[in-house]
Amino acid sequence: MTTNQPESAPAEKSLNFLEEIIENDIARGNTRVLTRFPPEPNGYLHIGHAKSICLNFGLARKYGGLTNLRFDDTNPVKEDVEYVDSIKEDVQWLGFQWAEEHYASDYFEQLYDWAVQLIRASKAYVDDQTQEQIRTGRGTVTVPGTPSPWRERSVEENRELFAGMRSGKFADGEKVLRAKIDMAHPNMLMRDPILYRILHTDHHRTGDKWCIYPMYDYAHGQSDSIERITHSICTLEFDVHRPLYDWFIRELDIFPSHQYEFARLNLTYTVMSKRKLLSLVQTGLVSGWDDPRMPTICALRRRGYTPESIRAFAEKVGVAKRDNVIDLGLLEFCVREDLNRRSERRMGVLDPIRVVITNFPEGKTESIRCVNNPEDEAAGSRDVPFTREVYIDRDDFMEDPPKKYFRLSPGGEVRLRYGYLIRCEEVVKNAAGEVVELRCTYDPESAGGGSSDGRRVKGVIHWVSAQHAVPAEVRLFDRLFSREDPDDVEEGKVFTDYLNPDSLKVVTGYLEPALAGAAAGETFQFERLGYFCVDKDSTSSKLIFNRTVTLKDSWAKVAGR
RNA sequence: UGACCCAUGGUGUAAUGGUAACACUGCAGAUUUUGGUUCUGUCAUUCCAGGUUCGAGUCCUGGUGGGUCAACCA
Numbered sequence: 001m002t003t004n005q006p007e008s009a010p011a012e013k014s015l016n017f018l019e020e021i022i023e024n025d026i027a028r029g030n031t032r033v034l035t036r037f038p039p040e041p042n043g044y045l046h047i048g049h050a051k052s053i054c055l056n057f058g059l060a061r062k063y064g065g066l067t068n069l070r071f072d073d074t075n076p077v078k079e080d081v082e083y084v085d086s087i088k089e090d091v092q093w094l095g096f097q098w099a100e101e102h103y104a105s106d107y108f109e110q111l112y113d114w115a116v117q118l119i120r121a122s123k124a125y126v127d128d129q130t131q132e133q134i135r136t137g138r139g140t141v142t143v144p145g146t147p148s149p150w151r152e153r154s155v156e157e158n159r160e161l162f163a164g165m166r167s168g169k170f171a172d173g174e175k176v177l178r179a180k181i182d183m184a185h186p187n188m189l190m191r192d193p194i195l196y197r198i199l200h201t202d203h204h205r206t207g208d209k210w211c212i213y214p215m216y217d218y219a220h221g222q223s224d225s226i227e228r229i230t231h232s233i234c235t236l237e238f239d240v241h242r243p244l245y246d247w248f249i250r251e252l253d254i255f256p257s258h259q260y261e262f263a264r265l266n267l268t269y270t271v272m273s274k275r276k277l278l279s280l281v282q283t284g285l286v287s288g289w290d291d292p293r294m295p296t297i298c299a300l301r302r303r304g305y306t307p308e309s310i311r312a313f314a315e316k317v318g319v320a321k322r323d324n325v326i327d328l329g330l331l332e333f334c335v336r337e338d339l340n341r342r343s344e345r346r347m348g349v350l351d352p353i354r355v356v357i358t359n360f361p362e363g364k365t366e367s368i369r370c371v372n373n374p375e376d377e378a379a380g381s382r383d384v385p386f387t388r389e390v391y392i393d394r395d396d397f398m399e400d401p402p403k404k405y406f407r408l409s410p411g412g413e414v415r416l417r418y419g420y421l422i423r424c425e426e427v428v429k430n431a432a433g434e435v436v437e438l439r440c441t442y443d444p445e446s447a448g449g450g451s452s453d454g455r456r457v458k459g460v461i462h463w464v465s466a467q468h469a470v471p472a473e474v475r476l477f478d479r480l481f482s483r484e485d486p487d488d489v490e491e492g493k494v495f496t497d498y499l500n501p502d503s504l505k506v507v508t509g510y511l512e513p514a515l516a517g518a519a520a521g522e523t524f525q526f527e528r529l530g531y532f533c534v535d536k537d538s539t540s541s542k543l544i545f546n547r548t549v550t551l552k553d554s555w556a557k558v559a560g561r
Numbered sequence: 562u563g564a565c566c567c568a569u570g571g572u573g574u575a576a577u578g579g580u581a582a583c584a585c586u587g588c589a590g591a592u593u594u595u596g597g598u599u600c601u602g603u604c605a606u607u608c609c610a611g612g613u614u615c616g617a618g619u620c621c622u623g624g625u626g627g628g629u630c631a632a633c634c635a
Contacts, residue, residue, distance in 0.1 A: 040634085141564075186565085194632090216634070316584065320573090321567060323627070324574090330572080374598075459596085527595050528597065558596080
């Protein structure tokens with residue numbers, strides 16, 4: 001009778017709308033789940049793609065299905081193998097493996113045959129109008145379009161012309177193949193959409209084999225169908241394309257893949273448009289696609305973000321159909337949460353003040369045992385040399401401390417982390433009045449956390465032996481844009497008006513000797529300063545660290561910094 | 562002056578006609594050899610108007626607001 005069991009076992013996590021769709025499909029007997037991630041290889045993947053990747057692969061994994069990687073390479077003008085390679089690397093780095101690798105260009109022949117089939121059925125025709133004529137003929141959102149004068153060409157003539165297009169008889173722009181649907185359709189995309197255009201351009205995979213290339217709408221659904229994709233998940237702006245997607249599948253009578261749309265990721269202070277990112281790279285406002293200030297996957301990796309943190313972020317932002325703007329702080333929270341658990345702590349100062357401990361013997365070096373990671377006992381400890389002269393961070397000393405300042409000040413006492421209590425006895429300044437040196441005394445009995453008389457201090461600061469310090473270039477990154485919604489701004493304006501002038505600061509830091517051998521990609525927490533990752537350009541003779549993210553700093557709020 | 566999509570705290574996401582919840586952020590406190598972490602507490606939410614219903618965030622109608630669509634881009 002005394003049943004005191006916690007009957008409210010953690011309610012199973014609620015489903016997002018895509019999971020509901022899939023579960024309904026499964027309930028109806030469609031148990032196979034095959035999704036696809038279909039980037040166009042015209043740029044590097046960014047955090048927005050990461051959401052899509054996590055969704056597509058995550059959904060398939062959850063329901064025992066698979067995911068294909070398909071390159072939507074139907075526009076040779078913009079595409080390049082450089083991008084193909086980077087995309088594959090980034091997807092794998094995020095922790096996902098695709099079942100099959102495909103290219104829309106592998107389907108060109110099949111797509112061509114289907115176009116001929118549509119021509120035979122009088123569902124497609126070759127249009128001789130200029131781009132301008134086609135545009136005006138399409139009407140507007142409120143005015144119906146008018147049929148092309150070439151709309152009623154005979155099947156035979158269309159076949160001949162289309163074959164001519166393929167064989168290179170015509171110049172770019174001279175002719176296009178159009179579907180014959182409805183020039184008065186309320187959905188502009190259904191007003192005889194273009195299927196093929198002539199482009200005498202080499203393709204990164206098919207070379208000069210083709211001079212006509214299919215449009216997105218004509219290639220995407222059919223590619224899904226060829227691969228027998230069950231759930232074709234894309235972003236909201238493709239919603240109006242769905243009727244066309246379905247039209248091709250119906251007219252061609254091929255495997256019925258279905259398209260579902262979700263809201264793309266938007267992040268505050270972040271430009272997500274591939275075009276704008278490309279422009280940032282091309283104008284040299286950033287050093288490249290992997291400039292650590294970019295929102296690209298490769299930049300985040302270089303900056304020290306982990307795949308786990310990005311996946312956790314994708315999980316936290318959720319999936320829905322309404323437009324959203326995620327606070328950049330959430331991404332930073334995810335990376336801190338992950339790094340806090342796994343990063344070893346090291347000491348370093350970025351803006352040094354020399355501290356001379358006057359009652360510590362000259363020439364003596366003591367070893368101080370430091371815990372590597374208080375979150376993880378298995379991380380062990382290391383010994384850090386302590387000498388008469390050390391550096392501390394300028395932030396950790398104030399000549400005129402406000403009320404709740406816990407760190408060092410004249411006459412005040414503070415603990416050197418894992419080391420001794422020191423008291424500031426004298427402040428030495430240069431001619432300009434700047435503090436250049438602090439003369440302190442230490443309490444020899446304060447090792448290990450205690451003190452000679454049991455007194456305790458609130459302030460604990462990091463330090464590094466001046467004699468042993470290792471200099472390193474430390475890059476402090478801040479958001480690239482000062483504006484919360486840079487993606488909303490017109491392309492040209494973004495770069496001129498809203499760039500954050502303080503997005504990159506480079507300083508020379510003095511680090512504890514254990515950091516000398518750090519390898520590229522390793523991330524450490526420099527106590528209280530944040531997480532730092534060894535840059536890929538770092539060498540044994542020149543150490544370079546990128547700041548991944550700062551620690552939450554409640555003192556900054558108190559001090560109004 | 563069209564078609565389609567969307568509308569829940571500051572930001573996101575849940576609630577499958579039945580007590581509006583979770584996370585981030587903010588604020589307050591405790592712990593802490595990192596002003597970090599951890600822990601506790603706390604502020605704050607259903608766009609508007611009708612209708613259906615015993616009961617509506619949820620269903621219906623109409624508004625309002627936001628978004629997408631008029632590339633031979635994807």
